[in-house]
Amino acid sequence: MTAPNHDDSADARSRPESLRQWSRSLRALDLEVATRATLAMVIPLIVLVLVGRIDWAVYASFGGMTALFGRSEPYRLRARSVSVAAVGMVGSIGFGLILAVFGAPLGLLTAGLIVVLVLGVLLVNTMGLFPSTALFFVFAYTVCAQVPTEPDQVLSRLLVGLVGAAFAWMVTMSGWLLRRAAPERSAPLFKRLPRQPRVNPAAYRDGRVWLSIGQMVVGSLVAGGLAILVGIGHPYWAVVSVVAVMPPPGARHSTSRAFHRIFGTALGVLVTALVLVPGPPVWVLILVIAIGQFGAEILIGKHYGAALLFITPLALTVSHLGSPVPVSELLVDRVVETALGGAVAVILVVATRAGLARATRRSAVTP
Template identity: 50%
Template structure:
């Protein structure tokens, strides 16, 4: 593991949240956090390639945030939100596959759209909130690219061996631009899974009146494997277990109503370990991603802990259950039509 990637991600979210805390505007925490997610991309990539990955991901995040803010200002009309959700999850899948982003799923794009769309927003606040997200994304972009200078200084000070240190891991990932994604039936299969899944999971959550139905959608997207990846039930189960364990961890953290500074510390620590683990074992990473996400929601719009935990567990099971069915269906389609990699 590289401490560098975890430290970068944690710093990207810590500084904006601490600034908002000092200003007494933690109600804007969601926009700052999602802008900071720009720093989650480009991990272990040479800087000429990282420049492309981080820029593409940052723009996609900002588009998702902006769409969510506009939807919120319009009163969160369900037909419009559903249409935008389908566009973001499909477009995010093609984008992640075409530019070989890591994380390789549209999870954070969907999450940004739905959470920002659920926060009441006066029309006069549309541009300021988008501007905040842009400012934090730009900061995260600079932070992510700043390693270029750090590595040059470290190389001069410590020689070639500095590249192999725990702090500065060798940059071995070499993503390329894949221009065949629109012709690849496996990518279209993943797009179809995500589109059908988010509509089903979100629709059922709305019909049964579950609070914040977006968690069912986010859980669904987390369970669906990336395009061209093996549709493994064991991996999907790991993601379900990781999410549910993460909900339990959140309950233990928030049960005593900690002050905002403690919640921010939890978010920062979870961001660090999530980034350290996401490339190795996604299920384990979700143990940290889930408390981070729920803590952000808690900062932006505090809710009773019982409702927060119960809703999230029910919605996680719902989204993951729909995801498992779609994974099984995809495995059958792959075998019957010879799409398996």
């Protein structure tokens, strides 16, 4: 019988610790979330290509954004969050389609935007959704409202969005089955689910919620109005940029997110140009969407600017699939309107922060 090799024993002891560290690193990458969101986005697009209806891509994609909600929530609570998000996404698609059918004038489109902003922020804060932003509802509404639509096309396009949302719901909840089926020893590979979303029925009475709504409404109207005034072809990008930059109710008002968005988008546009300018086949575009969705979900919680290197090609490619325009026009509009929306958001953030500081000082000196 030979004596034990001490080096081998040390290696044996270190292996479990190395495995634990590797598992923690793997979980920290949000691979579950990224994989689910990618599948929910890409599989419907593949189906649409196979049936020859890629013109429905935007509706399937917005329905698929349902999979972005419910991150790190236990499945009994996630079912509620994702269901609420699906209602919000499909409702935004449907509202946009109705206005598109009637060829709504600018004033009516603007009123619709305000409605979506108010209801979206209230929905997110009442139901404790995460991401805690009305961005995706606004994005869906603004795009769908501007895609030319005939009355006989409404039901089919809305159904595509509904099916996309339902599929995303199933993909998002699929982890429950995977966790139950997986052997117990594989549990360290799964991400912990610590988030407990809280329903707040009184959110509509919270002054911070209405302050956030006011900021987004004012910023969206100013940015969108300026984009239209100077004749930029995709004014909704300016609106979306404002909503993306504005902090949620009660969060710290920071300007760094706006700068991350502007510079991240500019670099993301360069990446998109490398993809779209050569005029690749549709399967390459779907691959770009898949990579963009996966990379965005991995990075969004770590560095917003870096995530935009993936978000920008994703958003522009989806937009291009649904409503093709000259690539150079699409890219230039995206950069200019993101800078415009970001600048408006920065001004509002700084003004709000200064106003809140003055109010705090006044209350401190008031006997």
